Structure formats: structure tokens, C-alpha cells
Amino acid sequence: MVIEDILEGLKKKIEKNLPAGTTISNVEFEGPQLVVYTEEPRKFADNGNIVRTLAKSLRTRIVVRPDPKVLLAPEESIDLINQTVPEDSGVTNYDFAPDVGEVIIEAEKPGLVIGKHGETLREITKKVGWTPKVVRTPPIKSRTVKNIREFMKKNHSDRKDILKTIGRKIHRECTSKDQWVRLTSLGGCREVGRSCFLLSTPESKIMIDCGVNVGSDDDMTPYLYIPEVQPLNQIDAVVITHAHLDHQGLVPLLYKYGYDGPIYCTHPTRDLMVLLELDFIDVAAKDGKRIPYESADVRNALKHSIVLEYEEVTDIAPDIKLTFHNAGHIIGSAVSHFHIGDGLHNVVITGDFKYGPTRLFNPAVNKFPRVETVITESTYGASNSMQPALKDAEKNLQRIIKETIDRQGVVLIPAFAVGRSQEVMIVIEEAIRKGIIDEVPVYLDGMIWEATAIHATYPEYLNNDLRRLIFQKGQNPFLSECFKPVDSNELRRNIIENPHPCVILSTSGMMSGGPVMEYFKAFAPNERNTLVFVGYQADGTLGRRIQKGWKEIPLSSGGKGSETVLMNMDVEIVDGFSGHSDRKQLMEFFKRMKPQPERVFTEHGDERSCIDLASSIHKRKKIETRALTNLETIRLV
Template sequence: MAIEDILSELKKKIEDALPSDTTISNVEFEGPQLVVYTEEPRKFADNGNLVRNLAKNLRTRIVVRPDPKVLLAPEESIEKIKATVPEDSVISNYYFDEDVGEVIIEAEKPGLVIGKHGETLREITKKVGWTPKVVRTPPIKSRTVNNIREFMRTNLKERKEILKTVGRKIHRECTSKDEWVRITSLGGCREVGRSCFVLSTPESRVMVDCGVNVGSDENMTPYLYVPEAYPLNQLDAVVITHAHLDHQGLVPLLYKYGYEGPIYCTPPTRDLMALLQLDYIDVAARDARKIPYESADIREVLKHTITLDYEEVTDIAPDIKLTFHNAGHILGSSISHFHIGDGRHNIVMTGDYKYGPTRLFDPAVNKFPRVETVITESTYGNSNAIQPSLKEAEKNLQNIVKRTIDRNGIVLIPAFAVGRSQEVMIVLEEAIRKGIISDIPVYLDGMIWEATAIHATYPEYLNNDLRKLIFQKGQNPFLSENFRSVDSNELRRNIIDDPHPCVILATAGMMNAGPILDYFKAFAPDERNTLVFVGYQADGTMGRRIQKGWKEVPLPAKNGSDMVKMNMEVEIVDGFSGHSDRKQLMDYVKKMKPRPERIFTMHGEESSCIDLASSMYKKYRLETRALTNLETVRLV
């Protein structure tokens, strides 16, 4: 059946299901959703269950859009919205887009604009005709969030055409009589870095992650040239589990070499992804390394990105539905559940996950409607890779900071901009507020402040405790006066030239590059200072060398390298990792509902992947396998 016939049939079904006094003018696919155009948006708003019932009966996401001729003028609409929405919501801006009949309302408290069960939004539509969408005003000004929102508004017309093309591709009719499912590993197997997989059926091909291994020149990129992935324009979709570079750093390269389809991720992942991609090419340019793509390619990624919230079941191909679930790893990180065919097979790809509570996130989800195959990370898959509890880790960090400050020293913490930094920030803020640590400045250098601003923009993705603190008590720990953004070379130089008791959180997390090296060079010779590792240090990185006990460390300099004497104390504080330790990895599968049929391991050093697969087979009597790169496995 041609796509026009499918749309015509859907329009008739909708008209038959509507009350006799409610009409629609047109229907069109846009991305995974069906857009219904009407000259009577108020009637749809009057009946809150109308769209819900239609979506349920047609088994697709439905959005109602008003015909432009029924829209109230923007100035008049603003007055009516102000009269409808509580003043406490603190609206900061309105953006009207006539092409899609939407008004974007930016507010400090979006929940008040939405109302209970969306009642206030429906009231707005009844009064002005426009379809309201609500976004949070960033409590910390974020250049990234503002630029992305502005870019998306500016490119709405082009984006609408992109979504129309994507939608028609998703909703095409299935034609193959064959029924099989295969997974091909293009990177990230028996190694950490360049994660990339292709999920294939006779109808569809979906890429999951497309990362870069920043610590390796030889094994930097996934095998994108193999027939399962190339040519790239044969892919139906690219799904990104989270924003770390080893999972998404080469996504813009796909557009450079011919991919034209959608990217699926959560809203915070989209923002963090753009931030980290821009920083990646910026650092590569400064280090005179080859730049794999341009900023224009990053803009293409944004134009093609479709964001999905957790638990939102979405068609991404004619025979594949995707649902994201909380992974507990970093902001917006997702366990990806793929429902293939009409219940033919269900795959869970974990990406990176934390099956335990942290200061930022709830534990990773492991309850699904159905699951046959699980592809799990194995970063800490070795049998001896057990992490201390978060309470122990916090107490350990507090003691180290207190001890160092008491001797007039400086605590230097190399941290990933996204995840560990914010976890450590919350622990330090509480310790200072309670007087456990004296009132000292905590300097945030590199992208950490900008990444923190993005965390503050999406508090709904944080755990219950933080949400209560922010929404009910009006306390946002990220806004503490102790946190100081190092936003210039001059300020960094002042901190280095005038050493005083403080904590410095700086990128990069494995000490391969970034501002952390400036501080390290200045403070390493002084035995009063302490270097604290709170995250994983991969083989070959500067961080791993220091952990091994190197007493002299070569740092890049204009004329080759400088040798830095290591007199500062070195501490490793385990327990802050965003990855599950060995016990949590085992428990995640043990407590998974329903029980899967097979487990594949990936994203870990070779011994970790093999050890975890072997242990799960012995303990749970499941089919297991440590995947290797360039391997294709038939699942059905």
C-alpha cells in the first residue's frame, strides 16, 4: 500500500471515531507521530481523552495541530495565556510558530503551566487556538541550551520537511516474507571506546551508538565501512544511549558521509551531545590533530534529532518500536528496549548503566514488558571489580578534602564534565553546608559549569530526592555560592599563581588533555596537595600511569615535553562511578523481569567481558557470549 493510501485510510478511521461536530482538515506523518490538522482545536482541547483514545486505537503517537486561520494574534494570545497561567510559574518568554501552530512557553516552573493532567495546557488551546509546548527556563544560564533552542526555532521549516520524510519512511508497509533479526558489532566489544552496533531485520537497519575512542589512534573509529552499515543512507535510524563521546562522538561524521535519517535520544542527551561534540573538535584543532567533522555537521545532527522521554513507546522503523528507560549512568542516559515485529523479538541494549542509587539518579530500570536478548556493558565485569558503597565513597572523599585543606593544600579532581563532576559537587555542597568541610571555594573548570547548567535545566531526569529538594523545598544544590566557574585563562592563571586551600574540579577525566593538566603541572610538586581520582582510568591514559605510581610524568610542552615531579598525594576514591560494579551487573540480570534467554557482553576490557559472560552462564544457566568486533549474530 502506498504511503498516501495509508494516510487516507488513517484519516477516514479518525473521522469515523470523532464526534459528529468535530472535523479534521488533513493528516500527515512527522517523524514517529501522526499530525492531525483541524480548524477546531478547541473541541479537541475540550475532550482530554479524545486524542488519547485515538492514539490507543490506531497504535501510534498523535499530535493535533490547528489550522493557521483559527489562531489568535500572538499579542492577544500572550495576554490570555498570562490570565490563564498562575503567576508563580514565572514565564520568561514566548515563541510563536505559525507553520506548526505552536506557542513555546518558557517558564521557571513548567509544571504550573502544564497543570494537573495537562488541564492548563488544554485551557490555553481553548482560549488562543495555538498548541502550547512548555520548556524550562534554565536556572543557570546555559549557552548550549539557549543556542540549541534558538537553532531549532530558526530551522523549524527545514526540520518539518525532514520529519515528514522520516515519518513516511517509518510508516511504510512491510514487504518481506522473511523473519529474522541480527545484531552486528562495529566497535566497543572486548574494549572500552567506539561503541557501535547495527540491528538488522529484512525491513530495517538501526544503528545503536556511534562512538569514538579518544585514547587510541589505531582503534579510534567503529568499522563504519562494512556492508551492514555502508552505505550509511540505508540506515533507518540511529539511537544514542547517552552523551559520552565513546558512544556518540562520531555521529556528525555519519551526515558528512551520506546519512540523512533521524537520531533518537532523550532531550538532555541531545544538549550534552552537542556540547561534547563541539568540545571534541575544538580540542582536536588545538592539539593539531585531524578533525573528523565540522560544526556544520553537528548542526545537521541537531536538525535530525528526535527526542523521546523515558517510557515513551515510539515507532522508529516499520517493524521496530523503541522505548528508553532510565539507565542511572549520566543525565538522560538510557536503557534502549527494541520491540521487533509483532512481538517477534525483544532486545535490551543497556549502553552504560548504574544498577544502584546515586546522588543524581535512580537505579537503572530492569523491568520490561518482554525481553529475549540483553546486550550489557561489562566495564567492571571482572570478579574482583567490587566498588565500595556510595556512603563509604562520600565519607572517604570528605576525609581526604578535610585532611588536605587542614594542611593548607589544594585538592585536584580530574573529572568527566558530565556525571561524576555533578555527583561530586552535590557531596561537597552538602559537606560544606553541614560544616564537615570548611567554607572553601570549589572551582569548576573546562565544560563542567556548562554541563552543570544543563543538569539544572532538566531536574525531572534527576532522582526523587533531588527533585523534591528542587521542586518542593526550592533548594537547588547546583546553585551554591561555593561553586565558582573558571571561565577564562586569566582566572585559571590567577588560581595557579595564588595557591590557596580549595577544591578544583577540572576536565579531562583521564588527564589526557584539558585544563586539568595546567593545574597538575603547577600543583603536583607540592606534597601538601592531593590528586583524587573518582572515575575509571583506561589503559594508556595519563591517569592510569599516575595510578600505577609514576613519580615523574611527561606533559606536552611547546618544545616536546616537560617532566613533572609527582610529590602530591594520590588517592583513588571508588564508589562514585556511573558504571555498575561486578555485583550490580550480576544482580541486574538476576532480578530482570522477565528472565531473558541470552546475554551478550560488551564495553569492557577483554577479560571483563569474558569473565562476566562466563559467570552469568554458570550462575543463571543462560546462553551467554562475549561479543567481538565485526561479529554478526542471528537472534531469530
């Protein structure tokens, strides 16, 4: 059956289920959604159950769009919308897209624009005809969020064509009589970095993650040249679990070499991906390395992105449905559940996850409707990989900062821009607010402030406590006056040349470059200062050398030879802020998983960690387990 016949059949089914007197003019697939066009959008808005009933009966996501001829003029629409939404909703901007009949409303309090159970949105549609979509006005100005929104607006027409093509591929008929499911490991097995998998059926090919190993020149990229993957344009979809480079850093490369399909991820993952990819190629170019792709490839990938919410079941291929669940690792990180065929098999790929409380996120989800196979990360899978309790880590950090400030010193914290920095910021902000630490400036250098702005834009992805603080009490800790972004070389020079009691969070996390090195050179000789490591320092990095006790640190001076920095400042290691589950949490994740899987495969850890975790789960659960190796294909069904 051709796609036009499928659409015609769906149109007839919809018309048959509509209330008397309600009509539609056309139906079309756009990405995973079935778009229903009508000249009577007000009737659909009057009865909120119509769309829910249709979606349930057709088992697909449905969006109703007005026929362009029934839309009010934008100026008149704005007046009516302003009369409809509460005054304190803080509407800051309107964007109208006539080709899809949507008005994007940017507001400081999106919940007030949406209304209880979407009542205000339906009221807007009844008055103006346009379909309203609401986005949050970033409370911290973010270049990334602003540029992405403007780019999406400018490319609305192109995106509509892209989504139409994707939609027709997703909803094509299944043609094969065979039923099988295979998983091919392309990177990230018995190692950390370049995570990449291919999930295959007779009908579909889905790539999960496509990362880069930034710390290795030899094993930098996944095995994208093998026959299972080529040609790239035969892949149906790319699913990204979260925004760290070792899981998504080579996605734009796929578009450079022929892939033209969708990328599925959450909203924060999409925005952080763009930020980190552009920084990745910028740093590579400055270091004189060959960049794997251009900024145009990043934009092309962005144009093909489809964002999904947690718990939203979505068709991504004719025989595969995807559902994202909170992974608790970084903002927007997702445990990915794949439902294959008509109940044939269910695969969960955890990505990186944290099955424990943090200052930012709720623990990772491990309850699913069905699951037979799990592919899990094993970063801390070894039997001796235990992390201190978070409360102990917080008290330890607060003590170190207090002692350093009391002796008029500077606290320097090298940190990754996404995740760890924001966790530490919350702890410091609370300590200052409660008077545990004196009120000193907390400087944020590198990409940390921009990444924090993205966190502030999507507070609905934060944990219950933070959401309550932000939405009910109106207190956003990220907006605290103690935080000072270092947004110029002059300010950085001023901090260095006029040392005063303060805390500095700066990239890079392993001291492999970035602005942290300027602060380190300036503050390392003074014994009143303290260097605090809150993250893992890999072998061979400067951070690891300092942890080993080096007292004279040779550093290059930008092409002018080298200099030796005398290391007199205190060095402290504060474990417990990791975004990964430790060994105990990993075992608990599987102990409490519902339903219990039939098999578990381990990846994303060194060889010992992957093997140890697989062995322990097998002994505990008496199920099939294995530490995957790169380049193997396993049949799941």
C-alpha cells in the same frame, strides 16, 4: 499501498471515532507522530480523552495541531496566556511557530504552566488556538541549551520537511514475507570505545550508537564500511543510548557520508552530544589531528534529532518500536528496548548502566513487558571487579578534603565533565552545607560548568531525592554559592598565583590535557596539596603514572621542549563514584530482571571482563550467553 492511501484510511478512521460536531482538516506523518490538523482545536482541548482514545485505537502517537487560519495574533495570545498561567510560574519567553501552530513557552516552573493532568495547557489552547509546548528556563545560563533552542527555532521549516520524510518512511507498509532478526557488531566488543551495533530485519536497519575510541589511533572508528552498513542512506534510524563520546562521537560523520535519517535520544543526551562533539573536533584541531567532521555536520545531525521521554513507546521503523528506560549512568542515559514485528522478538541493549543508587540518578530499569535477548555492557564484568559502597566513598572524599583544607592546602580533582563531576559536586555541597567541610570555594574549570548547566536544565531526569529537593523544597544544590565557574584565563591565573584553601574540579579526567594540567604544574610541588582521583586511569595516561608513584613527571611545554614537575602533593584514589555497575550489581541486574531473557550477549569491556561475565551468567541462569566479537552477525530469530 502508497502512503497517501494509508493517510486517507487513517483520516477516515479518525473521523469515524470523533465526537459529533468535531471535524479535522488534514492528517500527516511527522517523524513517529501522526499529526491531526483541525479548525476546531478548542473542541479537542475541551475533551482531553479524544486524543488518548484515538492513540489507543490507532496504536500510534497523535498530535493535534490547529489550522493556521484559526490562530489568534501572537500579541493577543500572550496577554491571554499570562492571564491563564499562575503568576509564580516564571514565564520568561514566548516563541510562536505559525507553520505548526505551536507556541513554545519558556518558564522557570514548567509544571505550573502545564497544570494538573495538563489542564492549564488545554485551557490555553481553548483561549488562543495555539498548541502550547513548555520548556524549562535554564536556572544556570547555558550557551549550549540557548544555541540549540535558537537553532531549532530558526530551522523549524526545514525540520518539518525532514520529519515529514522520516514519518512516511516509518509508516510505510511492510512488504517482506520473511521474518528474521539479526544483530551485527561494528565496534565496542571485547574492548571499550567505538560502541556501534546494527539491528536488521527484512524491513529495517537500525544503528545503535556510533562512538569513537579517542584513546586509539589504530582502532578509533567502528567498522562503518562493511556491506551490512553501506550505503548509509539505507539505515532507517540511529539510536543513541547516552552522550559519552565512545557511544556517539562519530554520529555527525554519518551525515557527512550520506545518512539523512533520524537520531533518537533523550533531551539531555541531545544537548550533551552537541557540547561534546564540538569540543571533540576543537581539541583534535588544536592537537594537529585530522578532524573527522565539521561543525556543519554536527548542526545537520542536530536538525535530524528526535527526542523521546523515558517509557514512551515510539515507532521508529515499520516493524520496530523503541522504548527508552532510565539507565542510571549519566543524565539522559537510556536502556533501549526494541519490540520487533507483531510480538516477533524483543531486544534490550543496555548501553552503559548503573544498577545501584547514586547521588544523581535512580538505579537502571530492568523490568520490561517482554525481553528475549539482552546485549549488556561488561566494563566491570570480571569476577574481582568490586566497587566500595557509595557512602564509604563519600566519607573518604570528605575526609581527604577536610584534612587538606585544615592544613591550608588545595584539593585538585581531575574529572570528566559529564556525570562524575556532578556526583562529586553534590557530595561536596552537602558536606559544606552541613559543616563537615569549611566553607571554601569549589572552582569548576573546563566543560564542567556547562555540563552542570545542562543537568540543572533537566532536573526531571535526576533521582527522587534531588527532584524532591528541587521541586518541593526549592533547593537546587547545583546553584550553591560555593561553586565558582572558572570562565576566564585571568581567574585561572589568579587561583594559581594566589593559592588558598579550595577545591578545584577540572578536566580532563585522565590528565591527558586541558586546564587540569596548569593547576597540576602549579600545585604538585607543595606537600600541603592533594590530588584526588575519582575515576579510572587507563594504562599509558599521566594519571596512571602518578598512581604508580612517579615522583618526577616529564611534561611538554607547548613546543618549547619539556619540563619536569616534582611530585610532592599527596595522591589519593577514591573508588565508588563510577557510573558503571560493578560485578556484583551486574549479576544482581540479571538476577532481578523481569521477565528473564533467553540469551545474554556481553560487550563494552576488556576481553576478560566480557568473557567472565558471560560465563557467570550462563552458570547462574543456565541460558545462552556469549562475549561478542567485532564484525560478527548473530541471528536472533
